[in-house]
Amino acid sequence: xxxxxxxxxxxxxxxxxxxxxxxxxxxxxxxxxxxxxxxxxxxxxxxxxxxxxxxxxxxxxxxxxxxxxxxxxxxxxxxxxxxxxxxxxxxxxxxxxxxxxxxxxxxxxxxxxxxxxxxxxxxxxxxxxxxxxxxxxxxxxxxxxxxxxxxxxxxxxxxxxxxxxxxxxxxxxxxxxxxxxxxxxxxxxxx
Amino acid sequence: xxxxxxxxxxxxxxxxxxxxxxxxxxxxxxxxxxxxxxxxxxxxxxxxxxxxxxxxxxxxxxxxxxxxxxxxxxxxxxxxxxxxxxxxxxxxxxxxxxxxxx
Amino acid sequence: xxxxxxxxxxxxxxxxxxxxxxxxxxxxxxxxxxxxxxxxxxxxxxxxxxxxxxxxxxxxxxxxxxxxxxxxxxxxxxxxxxxxxxxxxxxxxxxxxxxxxxxxxxxxxxxxxxxxxxxxxxxxxxxxxxxxxxxxxxxxxxxxxxxxxxxxxxxxxxxxxxxxxxxxxxxxxxxxxxxxxxxxxxxxxxxxxxxxxxxxxxxxxxxxxxxxxxxxxxxxxxxxxxxxxxxxxxxxxxxxxxxxxxxxxxxxxxxxxxxxxxxxxxxxxxxxxxxxxxxxxxxxxxxxxxxxxxxxxxxxxxxxxxxxxxxxxxxxxxxxxxxxxxxxxxxxxxxxxxxxxxxxxxxxxxxxxxxxxxxxxxxxxxxxxxxxxxxxxxxxxxxxxxxxxxxxxxxxxxxxxxxxxxxxxxxxxxxxxxxxxxxxxxxxxxxxxxxxxxxxxxxxxxxxxxxxxxxxxxxxxxxxxxxxxxxxxxxxxxxxxxxxxxxxxxxxxxxxxxxxxxxxxxxxxxxxxxxxxxxxxxxxxxxxxxxxxxxxxxxxxxxxxxxxxxxxxxxxxxxxxxxxxxxxxxxxxxxxxxxxxxxxxxxxxxxxxxxxxxxxxxxxxxxxxxxxxxxxxxxxxxxxxxxxxxxxxxxxxxxxx
Numbered sequence: 001x002x003x004x005x006x007x008x009x010x011x012x013x014x015x016x017x018x019x020x021x022x023x024x025x026x027x028x029x030x031x032x033x034x035x036x037x038x039x040x041x042x043x044x045x046x047x048x049x050x051x052x053x054x055x056x057x058x059x060x061x062x063x064x065x066x067x068x069x070x071x072x073x074x075x076x077x078x079x080x081x082x083x084x085x086x087x088x089x090x091x092x093x094x095x096x097x098x099x100x101x102x103x104x105x106x107x108x109x110x111x112x113x114x115x116x117x118x119x120x121x122x123x124x125x126x127x128x129x130x131x132x133x134x135x136x137x138x139x140x141x142x143x144x145x146x147x148x149x150x151x152x153x154x155x156x157x158x159x160x161x162x163x164x165x166x167x168x169x170x171x172x173x174x175x176x177x178x179x180x181x182x183x184x185x186x187x188x189x190x191x
Numbered sequence: 192x193x194x195x196x197x198x199x200x201x202x203x204x205x206x207x208x209x210x211x212x213x214x215x216x217x218x219x220x221x222x223x224x225x226x227x228x229x230x231x232x233x234x235x236x237x238x239x240x241x242x243x244x245x246x247x248x249x250x251x252x253x254x255x256x257x258x259x260x261x262x263x264x265x266x267x268x269x270x271x272x273x274x275x276x277x278x279x280x281x282x283x284x285x286x287x288x289x290x291x292x293x
Numbered sequence: 294x295x296x297x298x299x300x301x302x303x304x305x306x307x308x309x310x311x312x313x314x315x316x317x318x319x320x321x322x323x324x325x326x327x328x329x330x331x332x333x334x335x336x337x338x339x340x341x342x343x344x345x346x347x348x349x350x351x352x353x354x355x356x357x358x359x360x361x362x363x364x365x366x367x368x369x370x371x372x373x374x375x376x377x378x379x380x381x382x383x384x385x386x387x388x389x390x391x392x393x394x395x396x397x398x399x400x401x402x403x404x405x406x407x408x409x410x411x412x413x414x415x416x417x418x419x420x421x422x423x424x425x426x427x428x429x430x431x432x433x434x435x436x437x438x439x440x441x442x443x444x445x446x447x448x449x450x451x452x453x454x455x456x457x458x459x460x461x462x463x464x465x466x467x468x469x470x471x472x473x474x475x476x477x478x479x480x481x482x483x484x485x486x487x488x489x490x491x492x493x494x495x496x497x498x499x500x501x502x503x504x505x506x507x508x509x510x511x512x513x514x515x516x517x518x519x520x521x522x523x524x525x526x527x528x529x530x531x532x533x534x535x536x537x538x539x540x541x542x543x544x545x546x547x548x549x550x551x552x553x554x555x556x557x558x559x560x561x562x563x564x565x566x567x568x569x570x571x572x573x574x575x576x577x578x579x580x581x582x583x584x585x586x587x588x589x590x591x592x593x594x595x596x597x598x599x600x601x602x603x604x605x606x607x608x609x610x611x612x613x614x615x616x617x618x619x620x621x622x623x624x625x626x627x628x629x630x631x632x633x634x635x636x637x638x639x640x641x642x643x644x645x646x647x648x649x650x651x652x653x654x655x656x657x658x659x660x661x662x663x664x665x666x667x668x669x670x671x672x673x674x675x676x677x678x679x680x681x682x683x684x685x686x687x688x689x690x691x692x693x694x695x696x697x698x699x700x701x702x703x704x705x706x707x708x709x710x711x712x713x714x715x716x717x718x719x720x721x722x723x724x725x726x727x728x729x730x731x732x733x734x735x736x737x738x739x740x741x742x743x744x745x746x747x748x749x750x751x752x753x754x755x756x757x758x759x760x761x762x763x764x765x766x767x768x769x770x771x772x773x774x775x776x777x778x779x780x781x782x783x784x785x786x787x788x789x790x791x792x793x794x795x796x797x798x799x800x801x802x803x804x805x806x807x808x809x810x811x812x813x814x815x816x817x818x819x820x821x822x823x824x825x826x827x828x829x830x831x832x833x834x835x836x837x838x839x840x841x842x843x844x845x846x847x848x849x850x851x852x853x854x855x856x857x858x859x860x861x862x863x864x865x866x867x868x869x870x871x872x873x874x875x876x877x878x879x880x881x882x883x884x885x886x887x888x889x890x891x892x893x894x895x896x897x898x899x900x901x902x903x904x905x906x907x908x909x910x911x912x913x914x915x916x917x918x919x920x921x922x923x924x925x926x927x928x929x930x931x932x933x934x
Contacts, residue, residue: 004195007195007199011203014203014207015203015206015207015210018207018210018211018214018230019210021210021214021226021227021230022210022211022214022217022223022226022227022230027220027222027223030223030226034226034229034230037230037233038229038233041236044200044240044241045240048200048240048243048244049244050243050252050255052252053236053255053256056256057236060259060262060263061229061233061259061262065229065262065266068266068267069222069225069226069266069270072270072274075274075277076222076277089217092213092216092217092899093213095212095902095903095906096208096209096210096211096212096213096902097209098906098910099208099212099905099906100205100206100208101205102910102912102913103205103208103909104204104205104238105913106909106912106913106916131249132249132252132253132256135249135253136253136256143253147256147257147260147261148260150260150261150264151260151263151264153264154263154264154265154267154268155267157267157268157271158267158270159271161268161271161274161275162270162271162274162275212902215902216895216898216899218895219895285893285894286893286895288892288893288894289891289892289894290892
């Protein structure tokens with residue numbers, strides 16, 4: 001009973017928040033609604049017993065991602081109303097719905113039709129975090145490391161692209177300009 | 192109705208995915224387009240977590256983790272490029288990005 | 294001996310290729326000389342081969358290389374020089390040597406001088422392949438090769454519409470006949486499994502009569518086309534549009550006799566089917582008199598000689614059809630000499646008269662062109678068959694064959710034709726060289742041809758005179774090693790003498806009549822008013838029995854109408870439309886989908902989603918199909934698929 005009430009409540013809230021995110025013309029509203037939606041999503045994870053995932057969801061999305069977006073928005077003048085001219089709305093809605101339904105059908109089909117065996121069943125008597133740790137550091141070690149490396153690469157990329165010297169980005173300068181700025185830097189150090 | 196099963200979660204996931212796709216298609220502001228992609232990824236995460244729970248298998252949760260990691264990297268790189276684009280062109284409107292025109 | 298065989302075969306090819314190098318350059322005298330020398334080399338090689346065969350009697354048979362070897366089919370480039378083919382080689386190489394030399398003078402002022410020699414030598418090469426091949430496939434290559442060269446040479450003056458028309462007519466007529474020939478060759482292969490002459494002829498003995506008859510008929514259809522037998526004869530007279538040396542070489546001495554050669558070569562086949570042989574003989578006799586009648590009234594010297602050729606071909610077929618293959622071949626040889634001579638003489642006259650061909654506009658040319666007159670007269674005497682010239686021996690022999698075999702109708706027809714031949718030959722001789730001078734009034738100033746042209750013609754003259762009484766017996770002995778050695782003797786001496794002298798007198802009377810009629814001073818250029826020209830028979834003959842008219846009206850026009858229907862209904866509306874339709878589909882698809890590539894990222898995202906949806910639907914459809922494949926099969930089978 002409690003589960004059902006919680007599910008419907010959070011489902012309603014999530015859908016509303018995300019709906020606001022994609023429809024509002026105010027960037028700040030969209031950002032706030034997205035952050036709220038993320039938190040509500042984590043509620044599902046808690047209901048489903050994936051406590052660790054829920055925690056990660058809150059930390060990563062609401063903490064890191066939203067903060068990043070907030071910083072990013074500071075570069076752009078997004079306080080004013082976003083002007084967007086839209087095409088045919090019906091096509092957009094129809095395509096979106098159709099794609100979603102098809103994805104669900106494909107994902108659901110094998111489960112409905114065949115009896116699926118659990119690859120890594122839950123260990124009895126262990127907490128969710130423990131189980132996640134056990135699986136993640138045994139079976140999924142390599143993907144985990146790859147993901148870690150990918151995050152590192154992404155971090156470096158983010159720093160290079162949007163890092164300091166934002167007025168002269170290395171990526172959009174040609175070779176001579178980079179050389180000139182290097183020389184200037186060296187001159188400073190020498191003097 | 193009161194018993195919440197896997198299908199409930201899948202329907203929810205579908206609705207969220209649908210909203211995300213609509214957002215991807217109708218948004219012209221790049222930043223808001225990124226928001227929509229986050230919604231897409233989250234919708235999938237809900238589905239993964241639900242399947243993981245109902246089948247007693249942790250694989251779903253593992254994939255949800257990786258999806259989050261990918262979302263984070265995508266955000267870092269994407270935002271960096273976005274800033275770069277904004278520096279060069281002073282706008283992040285999708286309609287101005289027509290250099291791919293054949 | 295193989296060496297000489299290859300020289301005889303490939304010297305003309307070398308000559309042709311050599312001359313071909315200069316086709317785009319202005320006239321070069323040495324091209325003609327080199328070509329003539331190379332052809333002469335081929336002639337010398339042929340002569341050496343002839344002496345070899347005469348001396349030893351052994352057949353030279355070589356295999357140059359394998360041409361086709363697939364499964365049971367084995368066709369080599371094999372060549373054989375035996376008594377029959379060496380005769381043909383001698384005729385071909387001798388006449389072509391003379392024609393080459395003659396052409397140096399005849400084509401003197403022509404801009405296509407070098408090209409002409411290239412074509413002419415290519416013709417000799419094709420003809421050599423035709424006569425020397427040891428299988429039907431090689432024969433067919435040569436057959437088509439001479440057809441091609443004939444087309445090139447008839448249409449040599451391609452800027453003249455009549456020449457291109459005649460060339461096309463000859464080519465198309467020959468294609469029709471070649472289809473028959475090809476079917477014949479297929480039948481041979483189908484039934485015997487080989488195309489080699491010896492293998493195929495050996496296998497013929499075991500075949501049933503009906504099959505052999507069909508093979509014989511189809512091969513003879515090919516021969517009919519090449520040798521211009523009725524009803525495919527119209528092209529030969531029109532082929533006179535080509536240069537005169539071409540008419541002499543191709544349309545008198547060599548190519549048109551290829552049909553006779555084919556029948557002689559296949560004598561083992563035709564010996565098995567005497568009914569077809571009788572048909573060939575009857576057709577030959579018919580063509581002989583048919584062509585001779587057309588020659589009676591024609592007012593174009595080249596056409597008269599062409600009809601005469603046709604008539605003589607009829608003689609050859611009559612002999613071959615009656616089984617006297619060696620007689621046919623002998624007449625072929627003798628005819629080649631005097632007919633080529635006649636044509637070359639005609640060429641001289643034509644040159645002298647600035648390409649005027651109407652003998653009624655000439656007259657008394659004998660004063661200025663003595664050499665030509667003597668040659669043409671002697672050639673006509675040989676053609677008419679007066680003792681002791683070549684024609685007497687060969688043609689009278691054919692008459693004897695018909696008589697001895699008790700085919701009296703054929704005999705009578707041929708005898709009548711002999712008289713007609715004498716008449717029309719001397720009609721043009723009288724009109725050209727004797728009688729009143731009519732050409733000066735028309736502004737012609739004739740002159741004799743170059744000396745060397747006359748000298749070049751002289752071997753033909755000598756052969757036309759002596760070929761009969763010197764060569765008949767040695768030739769008979771040689772060639773009958775291969776062909777059936779039937780001697781045709783009339784048992785009663787009285788009958789023989791009555792016949793021979795009777796024929797001679799008949800022919801002489803015809804000659805006398807021709808001279809009397811056409812040498813008198815009252816001969817005028819016909820203008821369509823005289824009583825004779827209003828005569829029904831005259832009209833019939835001058836219009837070639839209305840056969841070209843008939844072909845034009847009932848075959849060409851009908852075919853054209855049919856072609857127009859096919860073009861407009863099928864080609865345009867179905868084939869063109871479907872091809873254009875496919876192109877239009879792509880064009881319009883591109884045109885309409887071009888707007889997708891607007892370069893707008895938002896639009897692209899929409900299309901991306903649309904593509905994803907399409908792929909996902911496919912995945913669902915195939916997934917369901919795989920899941921329920923059993924049920925689908927049952928449903929489909931219940932529907933009867």
